[in-house]
Amino acid sequence: MKSKIGQYSFLIKPLLIIADLFIIFSSVFYFSAKDYLNLQFSIYIIFFWILISYYTKFYNVYRYTHTAKILGLTLSQFFIFLLAFFSYFTLFREGELIREQYITVITFIVIITFFKFLFFYLLKKYRLSGGNYRNVIVFGNSKSALNVVSLFSKKQDLGYRFRGFFSDKVSKSKSYSGNIKEGLKFAILHEIEEIYCEVNSLTPQQLKDVRSFTNKNNIELRLIPENKAIYSKSFILEYIGTIPILKPKQLPFERFETHLTKRIFDILFSTLVSVLILSWLLPILWVLVKLDSKGPFFFKQIRDGADGKQFYCYKIRSMKVNGNAHKLGAIKNDKRITNIGAFLRRTSLDELPQFFNVLKGDMSVVGPRPHMNIQTEKYLKEIENYLIRNSVKPGITGLAQVSGFRGEVKKKSDIENRVRLDIFYIENWSFILDLKIVFQTVFNVVKGQEQAY
Structure with missing residues (x-):
């Protein structure tokens, strides 16, 4: 069953943030010197408004929240934000303070507070009429x-x-x-x-x-x-x-800021890898793969993404072209693997094109590894809570992989441990954990892993 909860609710907080920032910038534009509205000032205001609202929980207002609680959240938000607002002029405008700045802050405080309470009460009236229930x-x-x-x-x-x-x-x-x-x-x-x-x-x-x-x-x-x-x-x-x-x-991936943080990191990291590594390495690997065996350079396969959304997962072809590529995963001493393919798989270089999947938004740098569709169908029947790992974007690397659970599944405990670690990652995500997994992945590639075949 697909619940109606969250069908559009995830849009409310971002839209409210955009509306409040629009009020702030409009007030600055109308009352203050126009040269304040430069890129530096805009980034500063947006960053601190969002950061402060995250810690004050300014946008965590629910249908059962008391008006006194909303007032407390509003006072906390503006008290801290005004310190940051006036600090800008101390840091970047050499202590410049003019009368219009006080008119500006009073204006956006009054307008934002008014609309916050108005929105809250309009929702109550809407619910009384039978909506939003x-x-x-x-x-x-x-x-x-x-x-x-x-x-x-x-x-x-x-x-x-x-x-x-x-x-x-x-x-x-x-x-x-x-x-x-x-x-x-x-x-x-x-x-x-x-x-x-x-x-x-x-x-x-x-x-x-x-x-x-x-x-x-x-x-x-x-x-x-x-x-x-x-x-x-x-x-x-x-x-x-x-x-x-x-x-x-609330679990980490139930929060909007988790997805925002991961997406920003994914784009920045994948862009750096694409520009600094893939731009020169892929042409070299293309020549080596083409000289070693006949067939395309890239190998693509349909995999399950977040919430069951399917996508083409890209890899560098490491096997001879064969009819079992979409049915049977690689095993030890697999005769389908080419000479250069063995090197690519051992060093995980065959996974590099998945950074394009990350840039497209189908994958993340860190997350549960996507399995072949035939494997997913099998594990759904055999492994308890397997479907939970499909609630987030699959990753190029993951906690299970850096913990030694990668490659061929020889016994049921292999996939059980993989799923257990994937679920632990989903329930205990942090940005630091993602960085640790990335560094551990690089270390494992340099060191080599026994299961990498």
Whole structure:
């Protein structure tokens, strides 16, 4: 099931950032000296506005956020940003301060604050009219669970449509719709977008099953906690009204800034490699490959990308042209591999054209390695959670590869360990981790790996 959550929501934050920056630059243009609007000033303002908003969480406003919280976020954002704004003139304009600058900052503060609250309240009105809603169900039959049900019914401006509650303990309530297993089936059939679980009403195994179910079906999970659960490091405590709700911590690839950071790094790194290395190395390798065997220089193969989107993955041909190239991966002492191909595979030079895939946006420098389609179909049936690795762009290199799990899969544990490390990477990504993997890849190429054949 594909949830409606996030279908367009990922656009809201970037659009709000662009709108706020437009207000700032318009205010500067209207009230201040026009020569401020140069490239240096623009880059400075954009960089610090986005950086500060990331740390103040200025754009982390949800349907249940209190107005007092929004006001606090606004004050924090502008207090820090104004320090950066006036520092520009100290650093680059030799302490120049004019009256128009104070008019400028007052203008964009007032306008941005006004539109932030206006947007928040317009969304509330829109939800009251039946738009921008989320279908929710509740698992549990305790007082806390029923309080959540009551809140959803009374606070229509939150935009939640309560569809029923499920519990293994039968209830006479009109809202009671069945047991937990029936609730999971109900969620699929009725496109439920959020499930609220009362912790005490479910067994640990049921909670585990529900969380696995929500992850698989792209449904948001919220827990109605017992007291000790509030201190769990895996969840964030939030409030809907006065009711505490636990929300699973957002994974790195669920954040817009993660994709932005990786894409910027991918473009810069791949451009450098293309200009400094591929521009002269590929012509040399083309001559060597052509002299060694007949056939095309590039070998392309359809692979699965992020969210199942297929693309042509490019490599330098390292085998003789054969009918099994798309069905059978390379094995040790494979007779299909050419003389120059053995060298290319051993040094991983055959993977270099994938930097073009990165520039096209089909791949990333670092990520789970894309498998042949026939292998993907096999592993989907055999390996638990295999599909999770397809939730991000595949990479030229990855954590599994630099950890020794690359090449031929001889036994089931080989692919299991590869998937385990890929999932660990997805759940624990950081820019530093990407840099470590890149450096480890270079080191392994120089050192050589036994599985590189």
